[in-house]
Amino acid sequence: MTTQTQTKSDGTLGWLSRARSVTWAIALHAMKSAGVGIVCAVAYFDPGNWGVDLQAGSEFGYKLLFVVLLAGIFAIFMQTQASRLGCVTGLDLASHCRLLLHDRPKHKLLWRWLVLYPLYALAEIAIISTDLAELLGSAIALCMLFPTLPLWAGVLLTASDVLLLLALRDPMRGQPVRLFELLIAVLVFIVLICMAIIISKARVHWGDAFDGFLPSKTVFRSDALYTSIGIIGATVMPHSLFLGSALATQDRFSPAPPPPKPTALTTMDSTLSTDSEVTISSTPPANKRGPRSLLEYTIASVRRHFRVLPSTLLPDLPMSHAEHENKPLEFVRAHLYYGIVDMVVSLLGLAVVINSLILILSAAVFFNGDTGSTGPASLFDAYDLLKTTVGKPAAILFALALLASGQSSSIIATLAGQIVSEGFIRWRLSPVMRRLFTRCLGLVPALVVAAALGxxxxxxxxxxxxVILSIVLPFIVFPLLWLTSSKSIMSVKKPLERSTAPSLSPSPGDAVDSPASPADSSAAAPALEGQLETVDFSLGKITIGVGYGIWLIIVMANVYAIVGLGLGEGA
Structure with a gap:
């Protein structure tokens, strides 16, 4: 009896030990792979989403929560495909567009000027429009917190967040920058916590709210349908697809390589490295030793942050997909599915939840409250009403959540501008110049409107x-679906197993006339290379059908929105 008890105890301890080891392995992988999903989720609850969600809740109550959930599912599908593209191929979506359209076998100039460059222009317009919305949302939040602050001054203050990026290593280079991801995660959870506290103080009819996640006839009313299109257009962000595909190329499990030792090549004024943040300085004289003067350090720093890298010194990159080699199979297997889970959990657990909370808050305060308001609610309206009905602390939390949302989304949009410019046209400026350029393009119209119209x-x-983002979205989604559906682009080479590889050495029974020569070995290498197996990571037929179905819905929604604007329905 004692032996059986001891055996059972040993088995239990062994099971617990295995469970702990498996749990620790999963937690370790989760900590390493998590980050990309949170960074991309920021784009799906930016100030533009706040405005649309507030309008939907104030006019239709909880009925359009179904559309918020549907838009979140659309976003999850597209974002996971962008991650798949980057992880398998090692290139972001913008770089793939360049490989696909820059050097076509026929009519190269027509493809470049009629397809590639217009697509690049649309991507830049989307990023500028996104950054414009983030600037405006953050400026509104600052004016809520500091009522005496002019709106134009709030725009200027929020534009200074670009300086925060300059203090960090470029998140788009090599290994992931955990400090950057931690910063974004903190801002995201500030938004989530603030909204949860506000909702707990509002009088929400939770039964009606959960019913809102089910489809209803209200969605198909003409006015509700127009608002639903706005929710979809404000949720699925083009710039986040570029960003997600770029971040998915990073190695999140291997340790960071040590910095290279300084050589004559690394001290040239222009470097051949793809890392745009390496130090650039003039080669010091051989007889000069010791630390340089403050003036020399200042000059070197200015040159490093405001340089333009000539295209002739850029590394030779593949000009077509035939010249490009995808990531190794080990990398894809280690990153792909963890990345997809990270993306799904982040978008569903953060983006969809925060958007739903904003709409629920608007429905509880405006639609079901005693406000007497019948029109759509704005951000300022929500703040003022929360201040009078729920209390000043809740209104302050609302402003803080909006500020955190705007700042985090603005940082993401600026980084997406870097990816788009480098991928489409290989425009290599220093990170400072790239970020200042993107920020200024959105800052100018925001300042003009804030100062002139209030x-x-x-x-x-x-x-x-x-509206601009919604119109641009189908042009970005189509190449993403086309690329991820291509077997030639999404296939990864698989090395032959040792047992299946043909032997190059003679068997004992074979006659050997002469030893194998190097020429024989070199002649056999191409034969082995041609026998490499491939693993296909392209989309299946059902997934392709779902993807193009979503694309068609977005196109029809855009057509409806444009026609509605022309007829004055969206005014």
Missing amino acids: RAGIDTLLVASQ
């Missing part, structure tokens, strides 16, 4: 930015 102009500009 709150009404800001609200109009926010709506206009979301």
Whole structure:
């Protein structure tokens, strides 16, 4: 009896030990792979989403929560495909567009000027529109927190967040920058916590709220349908697809390589490295030793941060997909599925939840409250009403959540501008120049509108930015679906197993006339290379059908929105 008890105890301890080891392995992989999903989720609850969700809740109550969930599912599908593309191929979506369209076998100039460059222009317009909405949302939040602050001054203050990026290593180079991802995660959870506290103080009819996640006839009303299109257009962000595909190329499990030792090549004014943040300085004289003067350090720093790298010194990159080699199979297997899980959990657990909370708050305070308001609610309206009905602390939390949302989304949009410019046209500026350029393009119209038109102009500009994003989205989604559906692009080489590889040495029974020569070995190498197996990571037929179905829905929604604007329905 004692022996049986001891055996059972040993078995239990062994099971617990295995469970702990498996749990620790999963947690370790989760900690290493997590980050990309949170960074990309930021784009799906930016100030543009806030404006649309507030409008939906104030006009239709909880009924459009189904559309918020549907838009979140669309976003999850597209974002996971962008991650798949980057992880398998090692290139972001913008770089793939360049490989696909820059050097076509026939009519090269036509493909470049009629397809590639217009697509690049649309991507830049989307990023500028996104950054414009983030600037406006953050400026509105600052004006809520500091009522005496002019709106134009709030725009200027929020534009200074680019300086925060300059203090960090470039997140787009090599290994992931965990400090950057931690910063974004902190801002995201500030938004989530603030909204949860506000919702706990509002009088929400939770039964009606959960019913709102089910489809209803209200969604198909003409006015509700137009608002639903706005929710979809404001949720699925083009710039996040570029960003997600780029971050998925990073190795998140291997240790960071040590920095290279300084050589004569690394001290040239222009470097051949693809890392755009390596130090650039003039080669010091051989007889000069010791630390340089403050003036020399200052000059070197200015040159490093405001340089333009000539295209002739850029590394030779493949000009077509036939010249490009995808990531190794080990890398894909180690990163792909963890990355997809990270993306799904982050978008479903953060983006969809935060958007739903914003709509629920608007429905509880405006639609079901005693406000007497019948029109759509703006950000300022929500703040003022929360202040009078729920209390000043809740209104302050609302402003802080909006500020955190705007700042985090603005950082993401600026990084997406870097990816787009480098991928489409290999435009290599220093990180400072790239970020300042992207920020200034959105800053100028925001300042003009804020100074000239005030709150009404800001609200109009926010709506206009979301309309532009909705129009651009199908042009970005189509190449993503086409690329991930291609077997030739999404296939990874698999080395032959030792047992299946043909032997080059003679068997004992074979006659050997002469020893194998190097020429024989070199002649056999191409034969082995041609026998390499491939693993296909392209989309299946059902997934392709779902993807193009979503694309068609977005196109029809855009057509409806444009026609509605022309007829004055969206005014």
